[in-house]
Amino acid sequence: MENGFFSVPKAVNEPVLTYLKNSPERKEVLETYKELYHSKVTIPLYIGSEKIITKKQANIAPPHDHQHTLGSYSLASESHVRDAIAAALSTRKAWENTSFEHRAAVFLKAADLIAGPYRARINAATMLAQSKNIFQAEIDAACEFADFLRFNVTFASDIYTQQPIQGSGVVNRLEYRPLEGFVYAVTPFNFTAIAGNLCAAPALMGNVVVWKPSDYQMFSAKIIMDIFEEAGVPTGVINLVSGDPKMISDIALAHPNFAGLHFTGSTEIFKHLWQQIGNNLSTYQNYPRIVGETGGKDFIFAHQSAAIPTLITAITRGGFEYQGQKCSAASRIYLPASIADEVIAGVIKNIKSFSIGTPEDMNNFITAVIHEKSFDKLVHFIEQAKLDEDVEVLVGGTYDKSKGYFVHPTLLKTNNPHYTTMETELFGPVVTVYVYDDKDWESTLGLVNTTSVYGLTGAVIAQDRMFIEAAANRLRHAAGNFYINDKPSGAVVGQQPFGGSRASGTNDKAGSALNLLRWVSPRLIKETLVPATDYRYPYMD
Ligand code: NAD
Secondary structure, three states, X not given: OOOXXXXXXXXXXXXXXXXXXOOHHHHHHHHHHHHHHHOOEEEOEEEOOEEEOOOOEEEEOOOOOOOOOOEEEEOOOHHHHHHHHHHHHHHHHHHHXXXXXXXXXXXXXXXXXXXXXXXXXXXXXXXXXXXXXXXXXXXXXXXXXXXXXXXXXXXXXXXXXXXXXXOOOEEEEEEEEEOOOEEEEEOOOOOHHHHHHHHHHHHHOOOEEEEEOOHHHHHHHXXXXXXXXXXXXXXXXXXXXXXXXXXXXXXXXXXXXXXEEEEEOOHHHHHHHHHHHHHOHHXXXXXXXXXXXXXOOEEEEEOOOOOHHHHHHHHHHHHHHHHHOOOOOXXXXXXXXXXXXXXXXXXXXXXXXXXXXXXXXXXXXXXXXXXXXXXXXXXXXXXXXXXXXXXXXXXXXXXXXXXXXXXXXXXXXXXXXOOHHHHOOOOOOEEEEEEEOHHHXXXXXXXXXXXXXXXXXXXXXXXXXXXXXXXXXXXXXXXXEEEEOOOOOOOOOOOOOEOOEEOOEOOOXXXXXHHHHOOEEEEEEEEEOOOOOOOOOHHHO
């Protein structure tokens, strides 16, 4: 116990490195990529202080080179899952009693390790096994992850300083306790930073965690665990179990000490987990916290006053960066007829200029989609579009999975604002355009608002200020992250807290104090200095 009210370092966003030709960072990341490509890793389960390599292993392959093996990861049995929960619970008291400055220090150290000695490794792993180009890996695995860890320390410190007022003769304190149990973190493939943050955010607030990463993010998950270990996160605070998601979740969610779910992934899985929690409610010691950030069908709405180069760039980057595999990726575009042809021509020109292939070749803007299931799903929608009368394929529409899961960026145009690709989350490089009559902009905003079940991100591109205000009002609940004259993706921690409502999630805004508040259970402590000694009140005399 150290005496003092300590302050924490002021968080600033990690600068994004450029990886220009001949830069030292480019050389280092490519060397690390090669080293990882040519070695084989065997990833254990992390249960308390044990690293367990199971007999049953699953293969890890780069999506852009699926016949190559990077190694394998361990598949947990039911008893491993129970052991992971037990390890977390046996660490709970000690971690809960660890003072904030020490909890903060390990995660600040993790951030510095990511930004420094582990930068090339975590970026190269994300390029290799999640098929991100170097820029997409850098903004995710290095910068966003370090930002989450650093900003969360600041937000936690701000939360702890929020205290009740004092009354006469009493002292009031609000203690921000961690939850009484363990937090179960279930994470998606598409962001290394989200995977790390979903464990680290509850742990920073004093919670213990059982983490089930995505099968398609295991390669960088191992590096996250290496970093946490080197940073000094005590064993048992974050326990990793990989394998059958249903089996692992069934056990975690049936445990009486399950205290919270920190989920990012698809809407369908989240709804299923929520339902399961509801069914198990009477077995829990506490009402669990449920935080889930899920799917999206994100829009760009252009007004006739839009600056055309801004709009073309927003559609190109917003729709196709990381092969459209961002929950925030633009996938339905509304263009006014007066500028539609010019905008479409500009987007087609950009798409035709994309180079596609392995992320190791830094000329490539587009690489593969994550797995065969995703490839097959995208092919299904593309082939259906070729048959349907109310939609045409403007560019793309080709694909090849012989070496990697490559889907050529595809632009569709429909005259049906409810065409399936205007409503369904595809999670790939397929963008659909709907052209409206300029004078119908108000009713088309109504369409934007009601077409999809989601409410994650959206953008309006316009110079007309009256329109911008009207759109912001009309689309108030259509997007949790609303962008004006920008693409709807690329949220930066601390600057644009991220999340959406409707079917897109609980909107607890990852990378903000709002999220951290879900991982505490405040205790109010009132101390009376000179307590009453007579039950009678003065009015009774
Ligand atoms: P996913 O739903 O397939 O998987 C997410 C996690 O759930 C994985 O760990 C997976 O193994 C697990 N899972 C799968 N089936 C399960 C089951 N039956 N029981 C318990 N767990 C199960 O999602 P994904 O393909 O990894 O990621 C893409 C999805 O995530 C998209 O829908 C995207 O919009 C969403 N996403 C949302 C955000 C956001 O902030 N809103 C961010 C990133 C991704």
